[in-house]
Amino acid sequence: MADKLFVFDTTLRDGEQVPGCQLNTVEKIEVARALEALGVDILEAGFPISSPGDFNSVREISKAVTWPVICALTRAVEKDIDVAADALAYAKHKRIHTGIGVSEFHIYDKLKSNPEEILERAVAAVKYAKKYVEDVEFYAEDAGRADNEYLARVVEAVIKAGATVVNIPDTTGYCLPSQYGAKIKYLVDHVDGIDKAIIATHCHNDLGMATANALTGVINGARQVEVTINGIGERAGNTSLEEVVMALRCHKHLGIDTNINSQRILETSRLVSNLMNMPVQPNKAIVGRNAFAHSSGIHQDGVLKNRENYEIIDPKDIGMTDTEIVLTARSGRAALHHRLGVLGVHLEQEALDKVYEEFLKLADKKKEIRDEDLLVLVGEKMKDAMQRKISLKYLQVLTGTLIPTATLILEIGGTAFTATETGNGPVDAAINAIKSILKEQIVLQEFLLQAMTKGSNDVGRVHIQVGLEGAVSHGFAANTDIVRAAVEAYIDGVNKLLGGNN
Ligand code: KIV
Ligand code: ZN
Numbered sequence: 001m002a003d004k005l006f007v008f009d010t011t012l013r014d015g016e017q018v019p020g021c022q023l024n025t026v027e028k029i030e031v032a033r034a035l036e037a038l039g040v041d042i043l044e045a046g047f048p049i050s051s052p053g054d055f056n057s058v059r060e061i062s063k064a065v066t067w068p069v070i071c072a073l074t075r076a077v078e079k080d081i082d083v084a085a086d087a088l089a090y091a092k093h094k095r096i097h098t099g100i101g102v103s104e105f106h107i108y109d110k111l112k113s114n115p116e117e118i119l120e121r122a123v124a125a126v127k128y129a130k131k132y133v134e135d136v137e138f139y140a141e142d143a144g145r146a147d148n149e150y151l152a153r154v155v156e157a158v159i160k161a162g163a164t165v166v167n168i169p170d171t172t173g174y175c176l177p178s179q180y181g182a183k184i185k186y187l188v189d190h191v192d193g194i195d196k197a198i199i200a201t202h203c204h205n206d207l208g209m210a211t212a213n214a215l216t217g218v219i220n221g222a223r224q225v226e227v228t229i230n231g232i233g234e235r236a237g238n239t240s241l242e243e244v245v246m247a248l249r250c251h252k253h254l255g256i257d258t259n260i261n262s263q264r265i266l267e268t269s270r271l272v273s274n275l276m277n278m279p280v281q282p283n284k285a286i287v288g289r290n291a292f293a294h295s296s297g298i299h300q301d302g303v304l305k306n307r308e309n310y311e312i313i314d315p316k317d318i319g320m321t322d323t324e325i326v327l328t329a330r331s332g333r334a335a336l337h338h339r340l341g342v343l344g345v346h347l348e349q350e351a352l353d354k355v356y357e358e359f360l361k362l363a364d365k366k367k368e369i370r371d372e373d374l375l376v377l378v379g380e381k382m383k384d385a386m387q388r389k390i391s392l393k394y395l396q397v398l399t400g401t402l403i404p405t406a407t408l409i410l411e412i413g414g415t416a417f418t419a420t421e422t423g424n425g426p427v428d429a430a431i432n433a434i435k436s437i438l439k440e441q442i443v444l445q446e447f448l449l450q451a452m453t454k455g456s457n458d459v460g461r462v463h464i465q466v467g468l469e470g471a472v473s474h475g476f477a478a479n480t481d482i483v484r485a486a487v488e489a490y491i492d493g494v495n496k497l498l499g500g501n502n
Contacts, residue, residue, distance in 0.1 A: 005218060005224070006200075007042070007260055008041065008071070008200060008224050009040040009042070009044065009226075009228065010226050010228055010233070010238065011228040011229045011232065012031060012035075012044065013073055014044070014228060015233050015238065015272075015276070016028075017233065017234050018276070018278070021277065023276065029065075030275065031271065031272060031275060032045065032064060033064060034264070034272075035229075036066075036068055038268050040241075041259060042069040042095060043068040043070055044073060044226075045062070045072060046087075047074070048074075048084045049074065058070070062087070062094070063090045066092050068093070071096070072088050074125075075098070076100040076121045076125035094135065098129050098136065098138060098139070099138050099139030099167065100121055100125065101118070102140040102143055102150065103145040104146075106141055106142045115150055118154070119154055122154055123161045126138055126161040126162055137166070139169055140169065142169065143171070144174045144203075151168070152187055155168075155187055159191070159194065159196055160193065163197055165197055165198045168183065168222070169226075170210075175209070180201075180213040181220045184217045185220040188220065198223050200223075200224035201214040201217035201225050203239045205233075205235075205236040210231065210236075211239050211285075215247055225239060227240060227241040228241060229242070230242075230273060231243070232278055240284075242269065242286040244258075245262060246317075246318070249317070263318065265286065265319055266318050269287040270446060290326075292311065294335075296330045297330050300331055300332060300334060304334055304335065326368055327359070327363070328363055329364055337352055355377050358377050389498065390494060390495055393411050395409075397429065399426045404422060404426045405421070405422050406432070407433065410434065410437055412437075419433040420433060427486040427487070430483060431486075434490060442466050442467070442497065443467045443468070444466055447486070449461070449482060457480060459479065460478065460485050462477055462478070462486045462488075466494060466497055472497070473497040475489040475491065475495075
């Protein structure tokens with residue numbers, strides 16, 4: 001049986017420290033529930049002394065979430081610990097996470113202290129936290145740049161004082177994987193009583209090595225990883241949960257696994273990205289839009305023959321329903337044939353060759369060839385237009401200080417339908433108006449708005465996913481008016497959904 005690796009998620013504490021990513025309590029509860037469903041073992045809910053909002057969030061998350069341990073961060077300061085204990089009052093399983101800086105920078109420059117005094121303060125903080133909770137985690141801040149011998153003395157002392165977990169943060173993301181791994185091994189080999197505590201990795205990504213460092217720490221004996229969804233966090237971020245989890249699933253020979261339900265990874269990633277307004281970079285490992293998209297001809301052909309030719313993870317394992325094939329000038333006939341098949345167009349070899357020639361000409365002019373373009377190429381545009389029953393004829397939206405209200409006219413099968421609805425914003429109002437006309441239980445499952453380049457006059461591109469009774473479809477539109485782009489993308493998705501052209 002695989003050794004268990006505890007997953008400590010700090011999306012709501014370290015992740016939330018990112019400027020512009022702050023969530024309100026209701027949003028934090030939504031993320032906390034998603035993390036619970038994902039299967040994280042420990043959920044760091046906040047830093048209660050830092051603000052009344054953080055205190056309240058820790059308290060409310062403690063009530064809302066029951067399975068994971070709820071953790072609250074403190075400095076090695078009694079008042080912080082008192083407030084954290086209070087915030088955790090309703091948690092079923094609770095942990096206080098206290099600590100202090102242990103590198104020379106932190107000891108002398110930040111804390112204006114000396115190594116002996118820091119060691120005493122570390123021990124005192126752990127003992128004080130133990131008065132409130134059994135489960136106390138100690139973090140040795142900037143351990144990545146600390147002297148290993150001194151670090152080992154501090155770790156040994158806090159374990160004697162009752163720490164159940166010792167966290168070895170590479171706070172500045174400085175270490176190379178070999179250095180970080182050696183640091184963990186040094187502690188395993190030199191700390192008396194190390195077997196009484198769990199060693200945790202907490203790696204920042206300043207040099208792009210957070211995941212590599214965390215994994216090297218695990219290989220050398222750590223059994224807790226501190227991670228965030230999408231790798232968000234201070235500066236370049238933290239180790240990303242999805243990368244560690246899937247790396248261990250791909251390398252089963254390591255004999256280490258987590259409790260994470262990987263099929264919820266994508267959904268959780270999107271939730272966090274949307275609520276925190278932090279787009280995921282397209283090429284982000286595991287959860288980026290392009291992580292499973294194949295655009296070169298050779299790769300597309302290979303994936304169609306056998307997914308494992310070019311994919312080490314089955315996209316379904318992270319909750320993705322289908323591998324996306326993006327057609328470009330480098331796509332081959334096999335990919336074109338496959339995509340046309342998905343669109344319901346089956347061509348004989350000769351016809352396919354002709355379409356392929358036209359496709360290459362178009363692909364030279366356009367970067368990505370979408371379904372729309374393909375249908376035009378094969379002369380299916382008219383058929384498609386007949387299937388597309390809904391088109392937008394008029395849209396007016398009032399917003400600003402008023403309750404957002406949208407009036408629109410849809411033409412469906414030659415007949416015009418008008419509706420006026422309100423919403424919590426202009427897009428919500430417009431979509432409510434469409435729903436009031438269609439009277440179908442269509443669910444908006446994903447909404448992504450991206451600027452093409454920059455500037456307030458830029459074109460906004462909207463990508464949405466809509467679902468109805470288990471079927472899903474994607475809609476796209478681009479416009480300098482982002483409300484119009486959103487409405488058109490929604491209608492595009494609905495047309496595909498109702499026309500069976502997903
Ligand atoms: O990076 C760090 O050192 C931290 C600690 C507060 C755990 O986030
Ligand atoms: Zn951190």
